[in-house]
Ligand SMILES: CCCCCCCCCCC/C=C/C(=O)SCCNC(=O)CCNC(=O)[C@H](O)C(C)(C)COP(=O)(O)OP(=O)(O)OC[C@H]1O[C@@H](n2cnc3c(N)ncnc32)[C@H](O)[C@@H]1OP(=O)(O)O
């Protein structure tokens with residue numbers, strides 16, 4: 359069930375939203391629900407094919423269209439093109455969702471500098487590039503929203519994924535700094551920290567040799583809510599934070615994980 363069903367149908371009318379990585383997984387659900395709630399949305403990622411497919415699925419599910427542009431968030435020139443495309447099509451962006459990310463299982467002692475850079479340049483520098491490219495117009499307009507897709511308590515470490523953990527910890531810090539710097543100028547900045555959501559990106563990049571079905575079933579038993587998350591669990595929180603209902607919330611990293619980060623031992627409370 360789509361995440362927009364909880365909200366008034368025109369809740370995001372008048373917003374111009376950019377969703378990076380909006381062609382798949384969590385980003386797709388956020389883009390679809392923003393479109394359904396009246397926002398003008400541009401989805402951006404590397405694969406033109408994936409974006410075209412997502413555009414079609416969003417139109418079929420919502421009856422409204424969105425736009426897309428191939429963009430590698432690591433490249434500042436691509437982000438410049440993205441800003442020009444959005445502005446020409448819908449006017450300056452009022453909302454940016456930094457969702458694009460790369461992650462893969464890699465024990466720290468085997469991690470090459472190239473592997474480290476591949477993740478840091480996408481997750482951390484990509485978040486910086488897109489925000490730096492789109493926020494000046496928001497500051498000029500005196501209103502805007504930045505939503506970073508993060509991780510719960512990344513400073514506690516993320517074994518096997520130390521590159522991604524480091525990037526997400528830095529993004530949580532950027533969220534606080536940006537919220538403080540821009541709060542008085544009408545721009546709110548928040549994070550959402552999802553728990554395990556079994557997307558294709560997780561299955562393809564994070565499970566190593568593990569069978570996805572078994573890995574997902576095992577993860578679910580470690581979640582107090584006793585189920586994995588869905589992209590819609592995350593998109594509903596994104597809509598709330600990016601709507602007027604969240605207008606006094608800034609600088610927060612909202613954990614949406616069924617209690618996963620509480621680290622409840624197996625069988626506790628069962
Ligand atoms: C649900 C239950 C499971 C439990 C999970 C619970 C915890 C949840 C918390 C999850 C937090 C975050 C999750 C995510 O981010 S999921 C998103 C995953 N999606 C993606 O990663 C997007 C697709 N990824 C990619 O396309 C590539 O990974 C990448 C972007 C890195 C490719 O970029 P690039 O083209 O620049 O990279 P290269 O191919 O040139 O490689 C550069 C070096 O990196 C090494 N590398 C790249 N990919 C992998 C891989 N999949 N596995 C191992 N190593 C990889 C590559 O070998 C290069 O290094 P070397 O030259 O030294 O070999």
Ligand SMILES: NC(=O)C1=CN([C@@H]2O[C@H](COP(=O)(O)OP(=O)(O)OC[C@H]3O[C@@H](n4cnc5c(N)ncnc54)[C@H](OP(=O)(O)O)[C@@H]3O)[C@@H](O)[C@H]2O)C=CC1
Pocket residue numbers: 378379380381382383384385402403404405406408429430431432456457458459460461480484507508509551552553554555556557558559560
């Ligand atoms: N699923 C989970 O359990 C969790 C996910 N997260 C976070 O949620 C977000 C979404 O993850 P999820 O939906 O699972 O994963 P996906 O793999 O489905 O999404 C990643 C997206 O990022 C895009 N992307 C990757 N590299 C780049 C790049 N260089 N430039 C532009 N776009 C890029 C991909 O599109 P393309 O290939 O077309 O470029 C893809 O659409 C990420 O930030 C992730 O870290 C956090 C905690 C848990």
